[in-house]
Amino acid sequence: MTRFVRKVLADTEDVWDRAFQASGRRYEKPTLVLFQRVTQTACGTGQSAMGPFYCPLDKKVYIDLDFYKELKNRFHAPGDLAQAYVIAHEVGHHVQKLLNVADEVQRRKEQALRRGDEREANLLQVRMELQADCLAGVWMSEIKRRLGDGEIEGALNAAAQIGDDTLQRRTQGRVVPESFTHGSAQQRMRWLKRGYDTGKTQSCDTFGTSEL
Numbered sequence: 046m047t048r049f050v051r052k053v054l055a056d057t058e059d060v061w062d063r064a065f066q067a068s069g070r071r072y073e074k075p076t077l078v079l080f081q082r083v084t085q086t087a088c089g090t091g092q093s094a095m096g097p098f099y100c101p102l103d104k105k106v107y108i109d110l111d112f113y114k115e116l117k118n119r120f121h122a123p124g125d126l127a128q129a130y131v132i133a134h135e136v137g138h139h140v141q142k143l144l145n146v147a148d149e150v151q152r153r154k155e156q157a158l159r160r161g162d163e164r165e166a167n168l169l170q171v172r173m174e175l176q177a178d179c180l181a182g183v184w185m186s187e188i189k190r191r192l193g194d195g196e197i198e199g200a201l202n203a204a205a206q207i208g209d210d211t212l213q214r215r216t217q218g219r220v221v222p223e224s225f226t227h228g229s230a231q232q233r234m235r236w237l238k239r240g241y242d243t244g245k246t247q248s249c250d251t252f253g254t255s256e257l
Contacts, residue, residue, distance in 0.1 A: 046110045046113060047079060047110065049125070049128065050077065050079070050108060050110070050132060051077065053128075053129045053132045053133070054075075054077050054106070054132060054136070056184075056188065057132070057133055057136045057184050058072070058074050060183075060184050060187045060188070061136070061140060061184075064183075064246060065143075070143075072143070073104070073143060075099070075104050075105060075106050075136060075139040076103075076104065076105040076106070077105070077106050077108070078105050078106065078107045078108070079108055079109070079110060080107060080108075080109055081093070081109055081110075081111070082109065084107060086100045086102075086103060086105065086107060087100055087102035087103035087105075088100035088101070088102050088103070091107050093109040093111060093112065096112055096131075096207075097109075097112055097131050097132070097134075097135050098135065099135040099136075099138035099139055099142075101138070101139075101142045101147045101148075101151075104139060104142060106132070106135045106136065106139065108131075108132070108135075112131070113128050113131075116128065116131065116203065116206075120203070120206040120207060121202075121206060122199070122202050122203035122206045122207075123199070124196065124199030124200075124203075125196070125199075126185070126192065126196040126197065126199045126200045127199040127200055127202065127203035128203075129185075129200070130181055130185070130200040130203050130204065130237070131203065133180075133181035133184045133185065134177050134178060134180075134181045135177075136180075136181070136184070137176070137177030137178070137179075137180030137181050137184075138173075138177050140180050140246075141173065141176065141177065141180075146173070146176070146252075147173070150169055150170075150172075150173050150252075153169055154166045154169050154170065157169065164223050167223065167224065167225060167226050170226045170227075171209075171225050171226060171227060171228045171232075171257065172251040172252050172257070173251075174226070174227040174228055174233075175227075175228045175232055175233065175236040175251045175257060176236070176249050176250075176251040176252070178204060178228070178233050178236045178237045178240070179236040179237065179239055179240035179248065179249035179251065180240060180246065180249055181200075181237060181240065182236070182237040182238060182239060182240020182241035182242075183240040183241075183243075183244055183245065183246055183248075183249065184240075185197065185200065185237075185240070185241045186240065186241050186242070186243070186244035187244065189241070197238075197241060200237065201234045201237060201238065204230070204233040204234045204237045205230035205231075205233065205234050206230070207227070207233070208227070208228060208229045208230030208231070208232070208233045208234075209222075209224075209225040209226065209227050209228060209229055210222070210225075210229045210230055211230045228257065232257050235257075236249070236251065236257075
């Protein structure tokens with residue numbers, strides 16, 4: 046599993062290296078940190094229960110490999126591309142950091158929270174997560190010639206299984222859309238597929254549309 050994660054990360058580096066070079070920029074590679082149960086990060090204490098995550102303050106992707114067992118057994122999302130999607134999504138957050146999207150979104154979220162507008166802060170986070178899904182799709186588009194038939198369906202299923210509505214329905218028996226922070230199953234699949242179908246970073250502007 047460690048070899049697999051490192052291989053996927055290296056593959057994302059190749060794709061984003063080329064993409065950044067094409068726009069006259071240099072891609073700064075993220076650092077991968079594998080941990081068990083608990084780890085310290087520049088963003089605070091990271092725990093397995095959080096799932097894989099990216100810390101923009103230290104530009105590191107944190108993964109507890111036990112999550113992949115959970116992805117298969119609890120979320121019913123087996124398959125190599127489903128697992129790779131999770132990594133590519135976190136790398137998408139790194140791309141957002143390099144493009145200054147992450148800092149701008151954080152600034153706007155803090156403004157919204159100072160106004161007491163938690164719903165707006167959540168919506169900004171949803172747009173952030175959906176863009177990372179789309180960027181994961183852009184990476185998949187670059188490797189599609191290597192994918193077997195039906196592989197993309199495995200990734201789309203993973204996106205659906207970790208949609209906010211799916212998780213809320215599973216854990217609390219009801220869906221509360223205003224509390225979403227990652228997007229619904231349909232939204233996550235839609236933006237992942239958009240990145241995959243277009244292969245263009247420009248198609249991932251989740252902040253410039255009213256249709257998520």
